Amino acid sequence: xxxxxxxxxxxxxxxxxxxxxxxxxxxxxxxxxxxxxxxxxxxxxxxxxxxxxxxxxxxxxxxxxxxxxxxxxxx
Amino acid sequence: xxxxxxxxxxxxxxxxxxxxxxxxxxxxxxxxxxxxxxxxxxxxxxxxxxxxxxxxxxxxxxxxxxxxxxxxxxx
Amino acid sequence: xxxxxxxxxxxxxxxxxxxxxxxxxxxxxxxxxxxxxxxxxxxxxxxxxxxxxxxxxxxxxxxxxxxxxxxxxxx
Amino acid sequence: xxxxxxxxxxxxxxxxxxxxxxxxxxxxxxxxxxxxxxxxxxxxxxxxxxxxxxxxxxxxxxxxxxxxxxxxxxx
Amino acid sequence: xxxxxxxxxxxxxxxxxxxxxxxxxxxxxxxxxxxxxxxxxxxxxxxxxxxxxxxxxxxxxxxxxxxxxxxxxxx
Amino acid sequence: xxxxxxxxxxxxxxxxxxxxxxxxxxxxxxxxxxxxxxxxxxxxxxxxxxxxxxxxxxxxxxxxxxxxxxxxxxx
Amino acid sequence: xxxxxxxxxxxxxxxxxxxxxxxxxxxxxxxxxxxxxxxxxxxxxxxxxxxxxxxxxxxxxxxxxxxxxxxxxxx
Numbered sequence: 001x002x003x004x005x006x007x008x009x010x011x012x013x014x015x016x017x018x019x020x021x022x023x024x025x026x027x028x029x030x031x032x033x034x035x036x037x038x039x040x041x042x043x044x045x046x047x048x049x050x051x052x053x054x055x056x057x058x059x060x061x062x063x064x065x066x067x068x069x070x071x072x073x074x075x
Numbered sequence: 076x077x078x079x080x081x082x083x084x085x086x087x088x089x090x091x092x093x094x095x096x097x098x099x100x101x102x103x104x105x106x107x108x109x110x111x112x113x114x115x116x117x118x119x120x121x122x123x124x125x126x127x128x129x130x131x132x133x134x135x136x137x138x139x140x141x142x143x144x145x146x147x148x149x150x
Numbered sequence: 151x152x153x154x155x156x157x158x159x160x161x162x163x164x165x166x167x168x169x170x171x172x173x174x175x176x177x178x179x180x181x182x183x184x185x186x187x188x189x190x191x192x193x194x195x196x197x198x199x200x201x202x203x204x205x206x207x208x209x210x211x212x213x214x215x216x217x218x219x220x221x222x223x224x225x
Numbered sequence: 226x227x228x229x230x231x232x233x234x235x236x237x238x239x240x241x242x243x244x245x246x247x248x249x250x251x252x253x254x255x256x257x258x259x260x261x262x263x264x265x266x267x268x269x270x271x272x273x274x275x276x277x278x279x280x281x282x283x284x285x286x287x288x289x290x291x292x293x294x295x296x297x298x299x300x
Numbered sequence: 301x302x303x304x305x306x307x308x309x310x311x312x313x314x315x316x317x318x319x320x321x322x323x324x325x326x327x328x329x330x331x332x333x334x335x336x337x338x339x340x341x342x343x344x345x346x347x348x349x350x351x352x353x354x355x356x357x358x359x360x361x362x363x364x365x366x367x368x369x370x371x372x373x374x375x
Numbered sequence: 376x377x378x379x380x381x382x383x384x385x386x387x388x389x390x391x392x393x394x395x396x397x398x399x400x401x402x403x404x405x406x407x408x409x410x411x412x413x414x415x416x417x418x419x420x421x422x423x424x425x426x427x428x429x430x431x432x433x434x435x436x437x438x439x440x441x442x443x444x445x446x447x448x449x450x
Numbered sequence: 451x452x453x454x455x456x457x458x459x460x461x462x463x464x465x466x467x468x469x470x471x472x473x474x475x476x477x478x479x480x481x482x483x484x485x486x487x488x489x490x491x492x493x494x495x496x497x498x499x500x501x502x503x504x505x506x507x508x509x510x511x512x513x514x515x516x517x518x519x520x521x522x523x524x525x
Contacts, residue, residue: 005110010118010138023520024100024143025474035455040116040140041490043460047523063460063522065490068474070098072138073122080185085193085213099175099218115191115215145173147213148197155260160268160288174250174293190266190290220248222288223272230335235343235363249325249368265341265365295323297363298347305410310418310438324400324443340416340440370398372438373422380485385493385513399475399518415491415515445473447513448497 011036011072018075019044023068027051030075031062040066086111086147093150094119098143102126105150106137115141161186161222168225169194173218177201180225181212190216236261236297243300244269248293252276255300256287265291311336311372318375319344323368327351330375331362340366386411386447393450394419398443402426405450406437415441461486461522468525469494473518477501480525481512490516 014033021029021042028051031044047059089108096104096117103126106119122134164183171179171192178201181194197209239258246254246267253276256269272284314333321329321342328351331344347359389408396404396417403426406419422434464483471479471492478501481494497509 005118007110007112007116007118007138009110010136014136025520027520029521035457035459037457041457043455043457059521059523061460061464061524063457065516065519065521066140067142067517068520069140070100070102070143071104071134071140073134074136080193082185082187082191082193082213084185085211089211141215142217144215145175145177145218146179146209146215148209149211155268157260157262157266157268157288159260160286164286216290217292219290220250220252220293221254221284221290223284224286230343232335232337232341232343232363234335235361239361291365292367294365295325295327295368296329296359296365298359299361305418307410307412307416307418307438309410310436314436366440367442369440370400370402370443371404371434371440373434374436380493382485382487382491382493382513384485385511389511441515442517444515445475445477445518446479446509446515448509449511 008036008038014072014074020071020073020075021064021069022071023064024070025068029059029062029064031059033072034061037066040069040072042066042069042072083111083113089147089149095146095148095150096139096144097146098139099145100143104134104137104139106134108147109136112141115144115147117141117144117147158186158188164222164224170221170223170225171214171219172221173214174220175218179209179212179214181209183222184211187216190219190222192216192219192222233261233263239297239299245296245298245300246289246294247296248289249295250293254284254287254289256284258297259286262291265294265297267291267294267297308336308338314372314374320371320373320375321364321369322371323364324370325368329359329362329364331359333372334361337366340369340372342366342369342372383411383413389447389449395446395448395450396439396444397446398439399445400443404434404437404439406434408447409436412441415444415447417441417444417447458486458488464522464524470521470523470525471514471519472521473514474520475518479509479512479514481509483522484511487516490519490522492516492519492522 031047034043036042047062049057106122109118111117122137124132181197184193186192197212199207256272259268261267272287274282331347334343336342347362349357406422409418411417422437424432481497484493486492497512499507
């Protein structure tokens, strides 16, 4: 019954791996995917923020509210 | 009872096929449709991002949050 | 009890007929209404996209996320 | 128990009468109110679209998604 | 248990009185508060619309969708 | 079980005290916090509206719809 | 069963510590994280507001509505 792939499976596979998270306003966060929930609230570690391709800040741990996210892509 | 067509049927038919996904901000993702859920959260593989008709990035796997999507169209 | 008209009745009557769907961003899709659900997620076939009155693209089948839609009007 | 007036009562009274519907983006639809639901999804018949006071289009039947509506006013 | 004041109490007190309703887009409606519900959908009678301090229109009865409202203030 | 602090505790402590409420559009309301609910719908009394630091209006009682609020801070 | 990390765990670890909270409109609040809930409504104490890197205001206690938040990062 559960053999059909579901979107959160792709996030589960990316746990503890480096991912890119993009927000509605254009900001990008790249870090290790520690956790996420059904709202797509997401926590990254060793995260950095980029904007327009440039690194803006080192953030360590960052909690990102799901409803601000457009895409998550394993790097 | 289930003979009336439902919108997710169209997405089910497009599984493992090439689809175009457009976002509210104008970005386009083209890739193989791996999975989606009732929120229209969607995962593509072998995905590329286009903006204004031009390929911007190769993304491999990309999770797209449903509420940022406007249309999905099989290619 | 069900004699009071409900909004989805109007969409049911338009099944398999040509409809115009307009989105919040101003885009228009014209196609045959195949299906819709309570979120107003909608699938058109033989669809074309118009913007500012001009045909921009032939899309074949298109899934339109309900929350991006402003109006649907049978043609 | 139901003697307190509720907002949908005002829409019920306007059924089959001419109403003005305004949308967040500024568009106006004027037509006969056929139906509405708790999301304020609304169907008008003999509808015309106005923008900036001018008639833009005759639409016949139009389904308007509730979350795009700001006001409805009987004419 | 119900002795703690709740926000809708303030609207209940204003029933049948003149209130100002402001919308996200800046429009103002002033009229007699006839009804409201938990979504803050609101009906005014003898309503007028103002924008930038000026009266724009006499509207009679107006149904205002709750999610477009920012404040309601008894006059 | 309830020993962990919750956000609404902070609002409860501010009841009947002077608070600043800021809205998404930048407006500020300062008044006595009379009531709030889980949607953060909020009622102030003896309220004044400020914009860009300046007092714009005396409002007496004002109901503020929760989803338009960004912050509430006791003064 | 609960061994998988969840996003709110990261916020729990940051309780009583200094965090940065960023809002959709660009504002930043830095303060001690006192409480949060599942909507990510958040209370900070000893908070200051920054905009464009500059301290704008000392706020003491501030309640931040969850749906306006983009990220929370322990400092």
